[in-house]
Amino acid sequence: MKRLIFSLLVTLTCLAQTSSMYSIPDITGTGATVALTPGVHTLARWVDVSALSTNASLVRFGDATVNANQGTPIYPGGNNHLQPGGPQYDLSQIYVFIASGDKVAVTWQNY
Numbered sequence: 676m677k678r679l680i681f682s683l684l685v686t687l688t689c690l691a692q693t694s695s696m697y698s699i700p701d702i703t704g705t706g707a708t709v710a711l712t713p714g715v716h717t718l719a720r721w722v723d724v725s726a727l728s729t730n731a732s733l734v735r736f737g738d739a740t741v742n743a744n745q746g747t748p749i750y751p752g753g754n755n756h757l758q759p760g761g762p763q764y765d766l767s768q769i770y771v772f773i774a775s776g777d778k779v780a781v782t783w784q785n786y
Contacts, residue, residue, distance in 0.1 A: 694720065698780065702779050702781065703776065703777075703778050704774050705773070706773075706774055706775040708739070709773070710768070710770050711770070716765055717766040717767060719763060719766055719784060720763060720785055721758055721759045721764075722764050722781070723754055723757075723781070723783065724756075724781055726754070726778075727780065728752035730751040730752075730774070731774065732777055734779055736748075736749055736771050738768070743772055746772060764783070
């Protein structure tokens with residue numbers, strides 16, 4: 676009986692810790708700063724933001740103050756990866772400035 680209960684607890688723990696990877700459609704720039712998931716609180720363990728290699732300009736990445744001259748630059752074909760380890764990231768609080776017509780791809784994983 677103890678083994679059965681232990682096995683059941685291990686199974687439930689493993690199921691509770693499964694994670695999934697997600698992506699959203701590419702975000703097309705309009706020359707404005709936008710949240711990765713505007714108005715939708717989306718928690719993530721890690722986040723990857725990639726500037727498409729066909730972009731004409733760099734993308735800026737950061738908080739709500741990001742603009743054409745401020746924020747971490749992501750050059751065409753490059754990416755910025757927010758590592759796991761700390762608190763979860765809220766995609767609605769991560770912003771990008773994307774030049775008109777350029778695009779970024781976003782992928783993340785949660786628990």
